[in-house]
Amino acid sequence: MLNNHIGYMLNNHIKYWIFSDMLSGAATTPVIFTVDSIDIITSTSDGWGVFACQNDGEHLAAPVGDSLWDHIRDPGTRILYSGLLNELRLQKEKNISFLYRCDGPEEQRLYRMIVEHRGNAEVRFTSILERSSSNTLAGYDMYLSSECELQLCLNCLKIHVGDKWVDICDALTAFEIMKENVYFKFTPATCPCS
Numbered sequence: 001m002l003n004n005h006i007g008y009m010l011n012n013h014i015k016y017w018i019f020s021d022m023l024s025g026a027a028t029t030p031v032i033f034t035v036d037s038i039d040i041i042t043s044t045s046d047g048w049g050v051f052a053c054q055n056d057g058e059h060l061a062a063p064v065g066d067s068l069w070d071h072i073r074d075p076g077t078r079i080l081y082s083g084l085l086n087e088l089r090l091q092k093e094k095n096i097s098f099l100y101r102c103d104g105p106e107e108q109r110l111y112r113m114i115v116e117h118r119g120n121a122e123v124r125f126t127s128i129l130e131r132s133s134s135n136t137l138a139g140y141d142m143y144l145s146s147e148c149e150l151q152l153c154l155n156c157l158k159i160h161v162g163d164k165w166v167d168i169c170d171a172l173t174a175f176e177i178m179k180e181n182v183y184f185k186f187t188p189a190t191c192p193c194s
Helices: 002-011 046-054 075-089 168-173
Strands: 031-035 041-044 095-101 107-117 123-134 146-153 159-161 164-166 182-189
Touching (some): 031 046, 075 107, 075 123, 075 182, 159 168
Parallel strands (some): 146 182
Antiparallel strands (some): 031 041, 031 123, 107 123, 159 164
């Protein structure tokens, strides 16, 4: 399930992830997975398997032991989640919650992701469906979406959002950068603090 659900859960807004074979069906049961200090998936909830089955991804229902990074191809999402995990593990934040889009060909979905630092560098991800509606877009193609170009400071790893340089956790929570159906392209920059 990892190949698709993390794509949907972590980055469905980036439509060309490895997770292309899980296209429809929203998980109404929370989907939970945990990674250890080296980002190996150590556990998943029953909701994980439910989501896999609803989306013809039965072959992906047992990701325990896989590396999180083996399943994230998009460079922008890798940057976001690597920074998020680093910030959580450095105790800048204990928990964060943010909205993200997770559309399929038959419905538009908005999920809430709750990411919790659980000690010993273990991090738990929980996704909960907030709302869904029928997708009436003709010719829907999950691989095509708009691009959002953001600047990333190479020194401090802050992102330039609007007129501010913010930590990745702030970009996800306060600025809701994953709420739209876009994928991210980061360009290197240097913020004024560097």
